[in-house]
Amino acid sequence: MLKKGIRDILSASKDMGWVLEPQAKHLFSLAGLEVPRFTWATTEGEAVRFAQEIGYPVVAKVVSPRIVHKSDRDGVVLGIDSDAELAETFSRFSQVENFAGVLVEEMMSGLELIAGAKIDYQFGPVILLGIGGTGVEIYRDITLRMAPLRERDVESMIKDLKAGRLLEGYRGSEPINRSELIRLLITFSGLVMELEEFIESIDLNPVICSSTSCVVADARIMLKETGGNPQSQWHG
Amino acid sequence: MNFNALFKPKTLAVIGVSLNNDRHPANVIYYKNNLRFQAEVFPVNDRGGILQGDTVYARVSDIPQKVDLAVIAVRAQMVPDIMAECIEAKVGGAVVISGGFAEIGRKDLQERMVSLASEAGFPFIGPNCLGIYSPPHMDTFFLPSERMVSPNKGRVALVSQSGGTLVDQMTKFANEGIGLSLAVSIGNKALIRELDLLRYFAHDPGTDVIAFYVEGFEKNEGREFVLATGRCPKPVIVLKSGKSPGGGRAISSHTASMAGDYEVFSAVASQYGVVEARNEFELVSFCEALSCYNQPIEGRIGIITTSGGHGALAVDACFSHGLSVPTLSEQHQAEIREQVSPRVQAIASFSNPIDLTGSAVDDDFIAAAKFLSSMEEVDCVLILLLPYTPGVTSDLAARLSQIYRQADKPLMAYVPHVEKYRIFIEGFEFNRIPVAHSIEGAVHMAEAMRRCQPC
CATH class of the missing domain: 3.30.1490.20 (ATP-grasp fold, A domain)
Structure with a gap:
């Protein structure tokens, strides 16, 4: 069951078709993801x-x-x-x-990843992980899995990335906190399962990962054009 | 719904035979079943009469026996009424060959059929399809038997949205010596779809490998399909068309733009242990390999050849398919060397690939294959057999298959496929060692086993 705060944000953004970043950040923090202050x-x-x-x-x-x-x-x-x-x-x-x-x-610093979600017509909610930042569509170093993610799906996603070595600490940089990344993706995948009927896609880009945390530094939620009404889904 | 009437019928009604046009699809189906298959077959045409000396029944309910399967090949507008008659007459199921439904915009006709059938629990395949090829019971393909190249009876079930693709794959199966348990062309798949057949074949004792050619899934149907595959103990191979990127629709998120239909299918397939065949060549090689072996491998390949060039090309092919070719230690190399014939000892190379040279005899292949099969570091052995090597005979395949039975390590072979070497190829096929007609093909087979991971 979606929290009331999350439903409110979705309702308020419905006409616009997407969620303004401060509201998206608020939504993700309600869902248990870390966002910057x-x-x-x-x-x-x-x-x-x-x-x-x-x-x-x-x-x-x-x-x-x-x-x-x-x-x-x-x-x-x-x-x-x-x-x-x-x-x-x-x-x-x-x-x-x-x-x-x-x-x-x-201001956060660390390795920039992208975590994304899409509601695929044939396969339903799918989760994307990739090397993030503004060049994401140029490098296209991404991997996909069907949600909900199991821990071993996340492990194999990390292994899939061509630049996966960057996550392990490359040339003197510290390795990223792998368990925080796994937690983020699993929490995100659970949220996406609940948002399935309201959203078209989500970009968390970048997610900034360091040795201590993985923080959603930017977030974009594109809503489904003829999506359900989040308020009417709630029956107390 | 019980599919046994569809796939193993004892009695068959062919509805829509023509009394004056012997090239009518229904006539082709009637004749081939009457002459060549076990099911007892009855022709139906609403005007009755006699066809080549046999009574034509005016209605399916006039047939004196209980009918298991009706093959319906009448004009589309008449199909729903005919189906209602079949249900009324307690027929077990139907194959609707006729076209003229959703594919030309007549969704209404198709929906009428589906609602009739769903209400009655009446299974049917099609419409707009070739139907079911299920030897020795029956064959609903409206293609003259003389023109079809039929694979041997075997353990692979083949399901295809396209009838043409299905028949073409069957021809290739026959050519590669791959045995078929059943082939189903599902056409518009109005009622029975890939998922239903996956569930049926998962429990079919005659089938070990299930292969699909899919053009598209409905909303969330792909999800259910891969989840069902994840629970299926048999290898499931899917060739899916529609790989080109979508149209120029403006996409406002990076994820939606990068997670195209094909990328999603391919990723999700491997997540749930579906073996994706990326093209028709892979489909054939994968069916061949997985019908012989179904244990997953990590992909550490040992290679035996009599030609350095073949060895080198095989190593390249392995690397490009994500397989590894572990180097053998000095110690291991010395051990293999001791076991081959003296003439070969002096000139052969025993790192991996093992190049036995043109002086090799059968015993050298056996020694090398035995050794590699016993090694922890190797989980699959590739034999590159050049039949013009003077000391090699056509007995080799039979002897190699003994090694597989003892060591349980899959062997794959390459033999150039020309008529002259038929006896070598058949040796492998007969002993259930997959044999490819190119080095690349043999490597594909190993790759199939790496991709077929339980999840």
Whole structure:
């Protein structure tokens, strides 16, 4: 049974066809996935206060129902390290169409992976794991499995990646926390099974993996056009 | 639903025979069954009459015996009524050969048939298909027996959405000496689909390997199919068409764009132990290998040849298919050397591949195969047999099969397939050692066993 908070987010996003990133992050944190500390700031003051609270550097991303691919629209700034730079970024973002605020979040570092989901017509929910980042469709180093994932499916997915050695620590970098990655994929796969009738696909890209954690640093949920109504699915 | 009436009928009605056109599909089916198969066959045509001296029954209910299977080959509009008559007459099931249903937009006619049959628990294959080839019981293919190349009776069941592809694969099976238990062309698969047949063949004592040619699954049907395969103790091989990427629909997520139909099928198939044949050559090789052996291997190949070139090409083929060719230790090489004939000892190479040279005799092959079969490091042995090697005889296959029986390590062979070497090829086929007509083909066979992992 989906949590009420998750159903609310899906309902609120239904007309738009996809879920704004701050809401998607909230949804995944409700489902038990780790996300960076973040705030959805609608004023410059809020943005700066939050950045001071968690400490610089921070990431700022534009929030707009018209912008699905933020990077393509220059809507992501990494490594902001002062109030002035954050304020300047906020004011630039506020010029975009249908501006709905700025997502300010903790800057993560580590290996960038992609975890994704798609509701396939013939096979139902499938989960993707790959080397992530903005070049994901260029390298196409990905692997797929039908959900729900069993632990051995995740193990074999990791083994499938051509760049799998990067996960084990390559040339001096520390290996990523494998059990956190397994936990993330299994939790994600369980959530996807519950979201089957509402979603078309999900990208968690990147998931930033380090020796201590695997954090969903960006998330995009595309909803099914004629999806079910998440509220009506709930019978108390 | 009980499928026995479909696959092992004792009585057969062929509905729609023509009294004036002997090339009518129903007539071809009637004659071939009447002359060549065990089931007793009755012709049906609503005008009655006599066909080549046999009584033609006007209705299926006029037939004096209980009919197990009706082959329906009448015009599409008439099929639902005929099916209702069959149900009324307690016929056990039907094969609907006729076309003119969903494939030309007449979904309504097809749905009428399906609802009649589902309500009555009446199994039927088709429509728009060749139906069932089940020797020695019967054969509903409307192809003259003289023109068909029929494989021997064996242990592989073949199911195909396309009738043409099915008959073509049967021809290849015959050519490669692969035995067939049953072949089913399911056409529009209106009622009985791949999943139903998978479940049937999983329990069919006459079938060891189940192979499918699939064009597409319905919503979530692929999921059920692979889950059922995961529970099936027999190897399941699938050749699926539709590998080209989808149209230019704008896709807004990376996952949806990268997880295309084919990528998903291929990944999910291997996740649940379906052996995916990527093309028709693989389908044939995989059926051959898995009908001889069904233990999974990791893919550590030992190779025996009399030609260095063949050995090198085989090693390359192994690597390109993800198989390994472990190097033998000095100690092991010395041990094998001691066991071969003196002439070969001096000139042969005993690393892996073992190149016995053109001076090899049968005993040298046997010694090398025995040794490799006993090694922990090797889980499958490839024999590259060149029948023009002067000291090699056609007895070799029989002797090699003894080694398999003792050591339980699968052997695969390559023999050039020309008429002159038929006796060598048959030696392998007869002794159930899969034999390929190319080095690549032999490596494919080993790959089939690596891909066929229980899950």
